[in-house]
Amino acid sequence: MDKTQLTFYLLDAPMGAGKTTAIIKRVKTTNKKFLIVTPYLTEIERLCTNAGCITPAGNESKQKELLTLAKTQKNICITHSLFSQLTLETLKALEGYSLIIDEEVSTIEVLNYPEGFSKPDIGDLISAGYLSLNKDTQRLYTTKDKKCAGVLSPLYDCLSLLMVTNDIYMSGETYICCKKRTIWKFFSDITICSYRLPYSLLSAYCSLNNIATIYQHIENGEIVEGFSDIKPTNLQRLVLYTPQKLNCSCSLHWYQTHTEDIKTLVSSFNKWRERHIPAEYRKGYFWTTFKAYKEAVAKTTKKITAKKFVSCTAKATNAYSGCHVVGVFMQRFLNVPIKQFLSAQGIKVNEEEYALSELLQFVWRSNIRTEDTAPVYVFIGSKDLYARLNAWIAS
Incomplete structure (x- = not known):
């Protein structure tokens, strides 16, 4: 396992405490290039308007547009969905960006099969030598010297692409996708904003991957270090x-x-x-x-x-x-x-x-x-x- 130091800043504050407002202020007052990831297009509009971010217009592949935007070195805002699809090429283009994620993204999830495929099909790919399963770690790998063809090729291509940014493990009767630890190292720093993060799946992901965490909270509209166990208003x-x-x-x-x-x-x-x-x-x-x-x-x-x-x-x-x-x-x-x-x-x-x-x-x-x-x-x-x-x- 990669043992280099990696730290997540966890901005833990109640709903309505002003996390997004504090993010906008940070972007406007800090001399860094930011990639902001938010769940909804409506929030992207808010961030583009108030923080001067740009976002893929959707005129072509958003992944290609994001790659082009990254080369401009301007502040960028994208959705959780697009972030989950980042390719290695796009990550390299974003190297050095400061990453802010509003609400935790999926870091550990059950494998979502392409339509028409299921677990036995992975077994067939393993039997045919296109994939291999490490008996000790139960991690799935592609076989580099083979290219799959035929009816199973869509599944093989999907898994191959997925394994660029995810590790896939067999757990009991299920395959689990886990974000690669290495994808985070492209960013200069990482802040993830939500509430009650100690009880979250993200916290478990950090423990699993030996990722250090530094808690932050909102105080008088500012982001300050330290965990504050406060409840939302109203x-x-x-x-x-x-x-x-x-x-x-x-x-x-x-x-x-x-x-x-x-x-x-x-x-x-x-x-x-x-x-x-x-x-x-x-x-x-x-x-x-x-x-x-x-x-x-x-x-x-x-x-x-x-x-x-x-x-x-x-x-x-x-x-x-x-x-x-x-x-x-x-x-x-x-x-x-x-x-x-x-x-x-x-x-x-x-x-x-x-x-x-x-x-x-x-x-x-x-x-x-x-x-x-x-x-x-x-x-x-x-x-x-x-x-x-x-x-x-x-x-």
Whole structure:
């Protein structure tokens, strides 16, 4: 393993604390060239307008446009999606840039197969000698002296490209992609901004790859060093509810084994919304569940709509700040194959704290992030998660 020193600066501050504003100030007042990575195109517009960044226009391949922009040595802003696709050529062009990532990007994830392919196809590539699997590390490699042809070539080409910036490991019955440690060394310094990062997958990734971390926080609008365990503002505006007569964890396993209870869960949400929420706020709602069960939830009744569904991974967006009602029909734990992969390396993630962090990020997409004084009503299907949030607020 590469043992050269590598450090991440982790800007840990609550939602609405002014992280993006502080980033803009840093870019405008620091004599460096910056690559800023943010989840959404709307945030790119904000950064381009206020921090003087440029971004690929999308007139051709954004990867090619980014390569051209990097050669200008100007400040650049791109999405998480484009960052995940960076090639070695583009990374070399970005060498020396100061990297700022707003909300953590995917560093460890389950392999996403090209359409029409699955795990047995990788086994076929190994059997044919196009790929090899290290028995000690369980890491997948391409065989350099062979070029794959035939029906498996799209999978081979996809994996070959992926392995330029990712290590792929076999973990149990699953293949796990892990960002190569070496990709970060192209940047002069790396800052990653989010909240409750000690409980994040990024923190586990740092432990896995021997990456040092220096915590920062926001103080009087400035980025200063040190970890500050503070809560977001407006907590007093939250009105929380969980159905007392329905005992469900709202985990993925619960959905798989309690399909008959989904209707009862959604019905409880609708009754609560109709009976306890003022009419002026009732229609301004959004809800979430596991993507695989989005349709199952939406089909239970006409009183909620799939148009109001928001992905549980939504972060760093103000698009739903007009909504005063939030329905949380899930409890998001760490992906099981990823948990098993980390556990095999001796790394544990506090799953209860992880689930709480994901809940907070989702709730803070609502009106709670504004200066409004009206209540924000949150329905939490899981009693455990409801209790955990209440305890955290009171602590």
